[in-house]
Amino acid sequence: MAKDSISEYLANQSFFADLSPAFRKFLARHAVRRPLQRDEILFQHGDPARRFYLVYDGSVVIEVPAIYGPSLEVQKLGPGQILGWSWLIPPYRWHFQARTEAPTEVIEFDGEAVRARCDQHPAFGYALLKCFSALMSERLQAARRKMMEEWNPPGFA
Template identity: 40%
Template sequence: MTSTTLAAALPAEHRERLMRLAREVSFPAGARLFEEGRRAERFWIVRTGTVVLDVHVPGRRAAVVESLGHGELVGWSWHVPPYVWHLGAEALSPVRAWEFDAATVRELCARDAAFGRAVAEWVGRVVADRLRAARIRLLDLYGPCGSGSRP
């Protein structure tokens, strides 16, 4: 389990507070969870299945930059103004997830500094991991041969 999965990222007290806001949802394979450039009003934590993140490439199909599975956060743009998706997301397989209303979670973060700090650190780690993964994947797709494999 990586440090960005919910179980590893948030202390039990904060994880329990967050999970009280969760609602169970499911998506069939091929369903779009969100599109790059649209408003980020919710986010998900994967329970089962796989979600792929993709980036719009003008004149080409969207490039898949990462696959997410059990316990992983789908979407971080809800946490950073202007709350607009930086990537797109699609269910690669049938997905069951916990869904969260972004405004409600942001409000809880603002009211409870310790909770807000824990969520911000978690989201920050996710952003850093996603940027690294996107860079490597895009270099693999469009850079000189083997350029994405370097640390």
């Protein structure tokens, strides 16, 4: 997908709908399509967060890694959904883990370049922060719901 095509694709995605065409074009210039295999890890909890993703095709599972045993699946994301917000908030480390469930293709954004633009152009930064703050709230609520569903201490009815 050429950069113009990425820009056109972003224009049709609800997450980016409130951004100006100039803002979307900037994002497209700092984005590439990336194919992924099944069970590929995009990022792990605690690693530096330098990118964010838009699922183009396939599915990605957001997980909380366990100390031992299987990870806790928090949310599944499909086409048109954004993955990753840790690149925007210090200390720029991932708070979750992301793994593909099937062969998947994402649009990968250079979060460091986008963050630098946010610092240089407050209107761009504010518009993007509004988009990502809603995403952060959604993900944190999904994590809370999932943990409450899974929490089952002995003796608790």
